[in-house]
Amino acid sequence: MERTVFFLDQKEMPTSWYNILPDLPEALPPYISPATGKLVTPQELGRIFPMELIKQEMSQERYIEIPEEIQAIYRTWRPSGLHRAFQLEKALKTPARIFYKYEGSSPAGSHKPNTAIPQAYYNMKEGVTRIATETGAGQWGSALSYSCSMFGIECKVYMVKVSYNQKPYRRILMETWGATCVPSPSTDTKAGRDALAKDPQSGGSLGLAISEAVEDAVTHENTHYSLGSVLNHVLLHQTIIGLESQKQMEMAGYYPDIVIGCVGGGSNFGGIAMPFLKDKISGKHKNIRCIAVEPMACPTLTKGHYEFDYGDVAGMAPICKMYTLGHNFMPAPVHAGGLRYHGMSPLVSLLYKLKLIEAKAVFQRPTFEAGVLFARTEGILPAPESNHAIRVAIDEALACKATGEAKTILFNLSGHGHFDLASYEEYHSGRLPDYEYPDEKVKEALKTLPKVSL
């Protein structure tokens, strides 16, 4: 009897995260303060983040221990299953072996709680009683709401108003976990009120919601801000995905030739890929290919430039060196809301610049085509973001079919699509559009990069 899912016993759950910083062949460029244009200080970051996370952000320790209190909550759904996609392979008639790590079994339905739990925990440990954050489609907001409820922390979520109105289920989910969720622009902050004064009908943007959450954090007592992707400590926490996958691939008896994840800010891809990249950098498995998949509508790695840019539209977040389309860029309304980010994690950016990873941009419709085939063979209904990874996994498996090679492909199924069914209906009805981000617009957007003096 063959296994389809490789479950690790909870006693085998990794007890440390993997920090790639000391293994990088080239140092990561520093963060710049948007206020001073100079190196950001830990004190500046300390206004909005707990010291432990700031330490992790810059740590040169290869392994960072996961506190037992965090492990206890991780054990609600971790170790997550690693699946062999037997039925997808059969449907594709490919000699390739396709595996996927399924992160949709977390209470919030995605990989986001892997970092939301430690972020809430370290804030709680430092006496923070309230956290403010922003959310677009609601994946991050619901993960943080869940995590705050686990540690008795108040949670305030500024949700981009168009999503707030379109996705009431995500909002109710956050409220069920006890969070307060308001549409952004809101009247609760100066940034929100200013935006509403300019345009009372404003549907909001992720950039504006970040500004509101940061303002909320610095103007309230005992309140911090929390970010769901991009930063080093976020990717660090997500490495539990890759570390578990390595143990499970060993159970399965294969080492992957290709590792695939979708990228918005870069955390689910970084989380699965970095432990394997350690083997690539060390020369132990130097031929492994790691592929980051992004939407054609937001081709940060494939069309962006590697420059210093703001992390947010309002220019309040730290400036970092990353692949960027310019912080003023306005992405087309693809359903993969989690991939609509102008920049890219500095870590993933450096890995790409060093050619340690590859990148592919894909159109929206083919990603849904892949997701529907996946649902009809493997059963699980994927999130629109995850469909990007599935698309490229299928493409690689079809390439194997053409050459007859039996490669081992592993991809990260970052979340389920239970809250995204309206997008599937659009696909079924034939109304789902493809979007591309035109080269001229990229050029235009890149003119807005900030001045940095190092």
Added chain:
Amino acid sequence: MERTVFFLDQKEMPTSWYNILPDLPEALPPYISPATGKLVTPQELGRIFPMELIKQEMSQERYIEIPEEIQAIYRTWRPSGLHRAFQLEKALKTPARIFYKYEGSSPAGSHKPNTAIPQAYYNMKEGVTRIATETGAGQWGSALSYSCSMFGIECKVYMVKVSYNQKPYRRILMETWGATCVPSPSTDTKAGRDALAKDPQSGGSLGLAISEAVEDAVTHENTHYSLGSVLNHVLLHQTIIGLESQKQMEMAGYYPDIVIGCVGGGSNFGGIAMPFLKDKISGKHKNIRCIAVEPMACPTLTKGHYEFDYGDVAGMAPICKMYTLGHNFMPAPVHAGGLRYHGMSPLVSLLYKLKLIEAKAVFQRPTFEAGVLFARTEGILPAPESNHAIRVAIDEALACKATGEAKTILFNLSGHGHFDLASYEEYHSGRLPDYEYPDEKVKEALKTLPKVSL
């Protein structure tokens, strides 16, 4: 390091279902044909069910082997996790040990695929290429859509029109798995057209949807009908829940004092309870208590009578001896759509009559109160049906707190509530009503029982 979830390796997944029929202290009364008023014949049942399922319905074999093709699909999500509810225990300050078996990790989000998969499989084996069924809130329809897509069978779902309009996500889910879903009453059947002629605005009912699906099955070539609860073979397939739980409780080092499940037709309760009832009947664990929890709005066990009644409103389904509120009963619109059934599985009914199990009826609001506490402690957002089991598990744990006893409580968390968030919003807003089914209405409804000549 303590475990929170007890995962069984896939190699330890049970390879047989447990059939309680040969262990019953008293024989189950036979089914009666609605056409003849006499014992139903296998030939009559063969019009709508495959022979293998009819055999299972009446089998006296204690264990029935699970074919490898079914095990292969089960392995997409089975064995499901058994969780220790450490955080709920802490919140309740109870000495009780609370465990729950989580069936929401199946692709359809509930326990329903445990029987939908074998039903689709046996139909496929007998050359059936199309299955018709009904669905209320959509749990069963989506489970069968998923299962049919696994075996290349066409699936037609008649969905009660009010739910079809209120729950578009469940419909899109079915369509994503390739099923055709129409609102019932539909123009596709005579039963539907007649209903529409009488009342063009009809919102439909489960009884009418059953009539449409059965008519569809008998008027189309190579088409069968499929039922998601009530019947013996359905409960048989669900015993995999209890069989796995027994192995996992052994891993945990405890045997339950109390086993709890919600009941509509009775399949998720029967599925978890029956393997434990084997130990009760044999005297091995004679003090174990199994509690079936139903809504006050539909108190089949606690207020119904043990009589022969139709399985459906239209009187087309087999007549069986069961606890019933009368087949014409109209349940109040509680959100636990899966528990709004006038009858009860004949097996669960007999077990209740023999006092081998207990029953409790609970109001709607306290079940949501329990579900929200569960979400804020254990993280998982439960289905409204499952909230009934949680309510009684909490009540039993609080009773332990009062007496100081450290009982071991196991309940079945039959599904997640990702598609039921509108009901949580109603609860949060304070607008969620409690419903009771008045005694006079029970008396009235019971006057409609059919005449049976045995």
